[in-house]
Amino acid sequence: MYKVVIVVWGLMIVEDAIKNLEHWTDEVTKQMLQNVVKRKRKFDKFERRHLIIMWLTIFSFVFYAIFLYSKIFVPYSYSASVMFSIFLSNHINVYFIVLCFGLYGYMLVLKKKVDKYEKEYHALRCEIIDKAPDLWKGEAWEKRHLVFEMMKKNYDINLYHENK
Numbered sequence: 656m657y658k659v660v661i662v663v664w665g666l667m668i669v670e671d672a673i674k675n676l677e678h679w680t681d682e683v684t685k686q687m688l689q690n691v692v693k694r695k696r697k698f699d700k701f702e703r704r705h706l707i708i709m710w711l712t713i714f715s716f717v718f719y720a721i722f723l724y725s726k727i728f729v730p731y732s733y734s735a736s737v738m739f740s741i742f743l744s745n746h747i748n749v750y751f752i753v754l755c756f757g758l759y760g761y762m763l764v765l766k767k768k769v770d771k772y773e774k775e776y777h778a779l780r781c782e783i784i785d786k787a788p789d790l791w792k793g794e795a796w797e798k799r800h801l802v803f804e805m806m807k808k809n810y811d812i813n814l815y816h817e818n819k
Contacts (some may be wrong), residue, residue, distance in 0.1 A: 679795035680802060687783055687790070688802070694776040695763050701772055705765040712758040726817050730779045781817045 673688050720770045723742075731738045744746055783790070791799040 657799070670809075672805055676805075677798070679791070679798055681790075684790045687807065691776065691779045691783060691806075691812060694772065694779055695810060695812055698769070698772040698776045701765060701769045705769050708758060708762045708765055712755070712762050715751075715755045715758055719755055722751070723748075754791060778816065779813060781807065784814055784817050787814075 670689060670692060673692070674686050676685060707738075726745075727738050727741055731741055787799060789795070791802075806812045806814050
């Protein structure tokens, strides 16, 4: 099987599976494949972060709502002014609000990054698909499916179709 080498300390290390492709895949094509793998990993990393922060945000808002309901609304529901004064007198509320909205803001920032990296990854993947006739000519055209299968199996990158 192919061995995958991980990027260490920001240095780009060529994947063994891509590096060991046959002679009918030239260096430019190997570099393009390496770049699409790098972009896919970056996209996946930020997608995971976004998902984790999204769930943390949801849980923090739910926890804070339950906290407010049980500690302020239920005991002091007889008067809105008393609820408001109790809410303002407890300094922990400021921390909860800052935490919740800070997580929400960070989630939005991560969503923008996810969208950006997805767009870059998809554009490079589509470029490889569009340029496939130029990248694999003659006898190599007959064997390009081996590269496509390897990319799909090892890196979950579909080079058969432009649609995701």
